[in-house]
Amino acid sequence: MEPFTKIYNEYKVLVYNVALHYLQNIQDAEEVTQDVFVKVYYTLHSFQGKASLKTWIYKITINQSLDFLKKKKSKKRLFIFGNKSHNEQEIVQISNFEHPGIILEKKEDAALLFAIINTLPEHQKTAFILSKIDGLSNPEIAEIMETSISAIESLIFRAKTTLKERISDKFESYRKKK
CATH class of the missing domain: 1.10.10.10 (Winged helix-like DNA-binding domain superfamily/Winged helix DNA-binding domain)
Structure with missing residues (x-):
């Protein structure tokens, strides 16, 4: 657990900032940051050191952010074309x-x-x-x-x-x- 805590403390700000740049929503960036570190925790044993740890974490963060955006876009399409959400707050305008x-x-x-x-x-x-x-x-x-x-x-x-x-x-x- 100690190596993970060290990694988390060293990279949490970087991960959050990268996610924030992609998602442009504080709550979404916090969620993706959490998802990134869950993934890092469960895959740390498979990290082979071919790239630096920082590069590996960047890749995970970018991929998690892009996946989050894709899911969000599909929810928007479903909202527009399919079932209406009971919670209007689920559909967030990125441009705002x-x-x-x-x-x-x-x-x-x-x-x-x-x-x-x-x-x-x-x-x-x-x-x-x-x-x-x-x-x-x-x-x-x-x-x-x-x-x-x-x-x-x-x-x-x-x-x-x-x-x-x-x-x-x-x-x-x-x-x-x-």
């Missing part, structure tokens, strides 16, 4: 996310940016978040995503290009409204 670390006057801009980041394809979003938000190097990202450094550079470049276009479009339509 307010990141706890953002200064009050910048929240509207940040909400717009996070909404646009969420429209990126999955691999571009992952590479962009790990690079620009988590500050990881391209070699670290390549190891986490199990691809080449040049593929990571391409993903980040395409993500930045797409974000620039979409941000420009958003602000252009915003200016036309005023």
Whole structure:
């Protein structure tokens, strides 16, 4: 139990922050953080050390976050097309996310940016978040995503290009409204 406690104490903030960047909901990030450490606890014996422990935990966190988003989207579709939930709070709008670390006057801009980041394809979003938000190097990202450094550079470049276009479009339509 002691090695797990050490791992938990060392990586709990990292796991929570990565989950929060993906899910943009505090309660969901807390849930995924818990799920990640349950998975780490039960699979720690199979960790072979081919990658660093940090990389292994990043992979688990990203996969748990993406799985959570997929489940959430399927619940939304079921809500729209199938059985109506008895609890309207179950359907959460990601675009209304307010990141706890953002200064009050910048929240509207940040909400717009996070909404646009969420429209990126999955691999571009992952590479962009790990690079620009988590500050990881391209070699670290390549190891986490199990691809080449040049593929990571391409993903980040395409993500930045797409974000620039979409941000420009958003602000252009915003200016036309005023």
